[in-house]
Amino acid sequence: AQKITQTQPGMFVQEKEAVTLDCTYDTSDPSYGLFWYKQPSSGEMIFLIYQGSYDQQNATEGRYSLNFQKARKSANLVISASQLGDSAMYFCAMSTLLIQGAQKLVFGQGTRLTINP
Amino acid sequence: DTAVSQTPKYLVTQMGNDKSIKCEQNLGHDTMYWYKQDSKKFLKIMFSYNNKELIINETVPNRFSPKSPDKAHLNLHINSLELGDSAVYFCASSPRDYRSIEQFFGPGTRLTVL
Numbered sequence: 001a002q003k004i005t006q007t008q009p010g011m012f013v014q015e016k017e018a019v020t021l022d023c024t025y026d027t028s029d030p031s032y033g034l035f036w037y038k039q040p041s042s043g044e045m046i047f048l049i050y051q052g053s054y055d056q057q058n059a060t061e062g063r064y065s066l067n068f069q070k071a072r073k074s075a076n077l078v079i080s081a082s083q084l085g086d087s088a089m090y091f092c093a094m095s096t097l098l099i100q101g102a103q104k105l106v107f108g109q110g111t112r113l114t115i116n117p
Numbered sequence: 118d119t120a121v122s123q124t125p126k127y128l129v130t131q132m133g134n135d136k137s138i139k140c141e142q143n144l145g146h147d148t149m150y151w152y153k154q155d156s157k158k159f160l161k162i163m164f165s166y167n168n169k170e171l172i173i174n175e176t177v178p179n180r181f182s183p184k185s186p187d188k189a190h191l192n193l194h195i196n197s198l199e200l201g202d203s204a205v206y207f208c209a210s211s212p213r214d215y216r217s218i219e220q221f222f223g224p225g226t227r228l229t230v231l
Contacts, residue, residue, distance in 0.1 A: 033218055039158075045207060045222035052218070089158060095220075098165075101213030102148045102172040105220060107160040 002027045004092050006108035013082050014116050020067070021077040021111050023092030032096050034075040035105070036066065039089040048090075051075060079113075087115045120144050121223035123208050129229045130198055137194045138226045140208030147213035148172070149191035150220065151183060154205040166191050167213065198230045 003026040013019045025034065036048040051059045051066045059066040067076040079086055089110045095103040121142045130136050142149060150173070151163040165173035166185040180196040195202060208223040 035218075035220075037222075043205065043225050043227075045209075045225075047219045047221070050218050091160065093160075095218075098172065100148075100167040100170070100172055101211075102150075102165045102167050103211055103218070103220060104162055104165070104173055105150075105152075105160075106162075110158050 002029070002032075002094055002096070002106045004094050004106055004108035006092055006111050008111045009109070010112045010114070012114045012116060015084060016081055018078060018080045019082050019086075019113065021079075021090050021092075021113065023075045023077065023108060025073050025075060025092075025094050027073075027094060027096070029096045032094055033103070034066065034068065035093040035095065036064070036075075036077045037091045037093060037107075039091065039110075041088070045091075049077065082115050084115050084117060087113060089113075121208055121210055121221050123206075123223040123226050125226060126224060127227050127229075129231065131231055132198055132200060134198050135194070135196045136198060136228070137192055138206055138208075138228070140191045140193070140223055142189055142208075142210040142221070142223075144210055144212070144221060146210040146221070147188055148211050149185065149188075150209040150211075151191065151193050152207040152209060152222075154207060154225070156204070160207070164191075164193075195228075198228075200230050203228055203230045 034051045038046040065078045092108040148167045164183045169185045205225045209220045211220045
């Protein structure tokens with residue numbers, strides 16, 4: 001069975017500092033995807049970044065990068081130069097591609113990030 | 118030009134009632150999903166449909182019945198609502214293309230059962 005673990009329930013960071021949100025996963029599937037989603041206080045789920053299990057390079061999207069260490073089964077999110085608007089709940093998730101194109105996303109417990117001015 | 122829309126956004130109802138949540142996507146995606154986010158913010162998949170066919174059916178009470186009249190719509194009907202059904206329900210969709218990986222989420226429906 002797939003499992004995602006986020007061990008940091010909450011994090012507090014000063015504005016403009018870099019922050020790393022931890023995520024470890026467990027799966028026996030050889031092919032999988034790792035995602036990070038942001039959920040601000042308004043409630044919507046915002047896709048941030050994706051890493052495929054066979055991707056050789058770490059994914060980057062603007063200020064977001066995913067530190068993928070396959071042997072350690074970790075997929076940490078790094079946010080550079082944090083901003084007040086980064087304050088939100090962050091979810092790590094894993095998927096495998098099932099039959100007929102459906103993806104089953106399994107989510108971690110989430111980390112609540114607070115950026116202090 | 119909303120990609121994935123849900124109605125209603127808020128739903129307050131009494132225990133024992135039957136209610137429905139509607140979801141529509143205009144992205145042309147083949148696959149749609151329902152997720153439940155509980156009071157502790159934990160998100161769990163409930164169902165997935167691909168082109169009107171049920172693909173994923175997690176351990177969900179029979180009181181929950183998804184219905185997909187066409188591939189752009191996936192509605193969730195809940196019978197005999199219980200207090201524990203109070204949660205935020207998210208609809209999502211994704212294309213049938215392994216190279217396109219993002220699941221697009223709707224804004225969520227906050228269901229409160231009194």
